[in-house]
Amino acid sequence: METHVLIIGGGIAGLSLAWQLAPTVPVILVEAERTLSYHTSSRSARQMQPGYGPAPIQELTHRSIALVEQISAGLSSPILIPRHLMTLGTVAEVQALVAAHSSLTGLDQAQTMHRSPDLRPETFEAAALDETAHEVDVPALLDFYRREAVAAGAVFLTEHPVTAVEATGAGFTVTAGGHTIEARIVVNAAGAWADTVAQMAGARPRGLRPYRRSVAIVSTQFPVDPAGPMVEPADESFYYRPDGGHLLISPCESVLAEPGDAQVVEADIAQLIQRIDAVTTLGITGVVRAWTGLRTQPADGLPVVGMDTEEPNFFWLAGQSGYGIQTSAALATMAAQLVTGTLPDEDSALAAALSPQRAGLN
Ligand SMILES: Cc1cc2nc3c(=O)[nH]c(=O)nc-3n(C[C@H](O)[C@H](O)[C@H](O)COP(=O)(O)OP(=O)(O)OC[C@H]3O[C@@H](n4cnc5c(N)ncnc54)[C@H](O)[C@@H]3O)c2cc1C
DSSP: HHHEEEEEEEEEHHHHHHHHHHHTTTTTESSSSSTTTGGGGGOOOOEETTSSSSSSHHHHHHHHHHHHHHHHHHHSSSSSOOEEEEEEEEEHHHHHHHHHHHTTEEEEEEHHHOOOOTOOHHHGGEEEEEEEEEEHHHHHHHHHHHHHHHHOEEESSSSSEEEEEEEEOSEEEEEETTEEEEEEEEOOOOOOOGHHHHHHTTTTOOOOOEEEEEEEEESSSSOOOOTTOOOEETEEEEEEEETTTTTEEEEEOOOOOOSSSSOOOOOHHHHHHHHHHHBBSEEEEEEEEEEEEEEEETTSSEEEEEOOOSSSTTTEEOGGGGEEETHHHHHHHHHHHHHHHHOGGHHHHHHHOOOSSSSSOO
């Protein structure tokens, strides 16, 4: 088999890049697991929050929301729905947040209670409200990327773990699932395994480390308002939001892990339930299901995107940390422009901030 671009990894990074590249160049995507998006991309909280993360992430999130709005408009049901974010704190904490982020509005305690009547008023003084935040139907978005890529001619091979990547001078010979694939360009979209894949190809690892984070869906004694906001404290030590008649909750842990099939630590969820019961009157009655995923990032917390100048034709699309869903559409657009040499000049500073050659990696 041969192709122009071989993408390693069938999570949201690989699928979104296939969507962007397939209309222009031949693409094969290989995924180790039996199903696409088995790892982190199916384990997120499904949020797109333009106020979350460092400046390059905020820019990519704004752009992605606009792109996903267009995608959503062409589908039979909307996949992007407003889900306001309320950050609770003291008056001073909320004033500081509102001063730092133009998208936030300050609410006093009564206004906050009006928007979320199940809060316990004695646990906060005020809130910062972000009305630009959204919830996204991630399975539908992943399916859109896959369908569009396949319609444009991309080939997806699941159960094809990459076990060898050998530079040939003109590109790479890749061994995946027992097959040999010749590729001009190899894209490393391997999530928690990105440094492992880089080493296989002879490229310098960039210090990408996976950190586990969990989410649980819980039932409650009193009904959850489906249109209610996502709620977090100012120190971002947990969050919760309505989810299909239940509550989606996360302890926001960030614990260094090995690449693999991350599993829930039940004590984390039990502790979190106590914390949320202390701030709301909803009364959590049980865990419906829970999952854990790996948020992978380098030391400076920004994604690693671009051609590796030390290992020619080896392209990085990794290290999206907790932002891989909310940035996928714009990041894939930029990555495809970098692969095809069509990046607009006005985006060169943004690309430099994410470059695998930037200082501070490894
Ligand atoms: C609890 C939690 C909540 C989150 N919430 C949000 C959120 O609300 N919003 C947001 O934007 N982000 C969120 N994230 C982060 C987001 O989910 C990730 O940034 C994103 O899914 C990363 O996508 P990926 O494609 O890089 O990785 P993955 O989805 O892990 O895909 C990488 C793929 O590469 C494959 N692979 C690895 N090695 C090989 C090999 N040798 N051969 C072939 N295939 C290989 C793996 O099997 C895997 O399928 C959250 C993450 C977690 C854990």
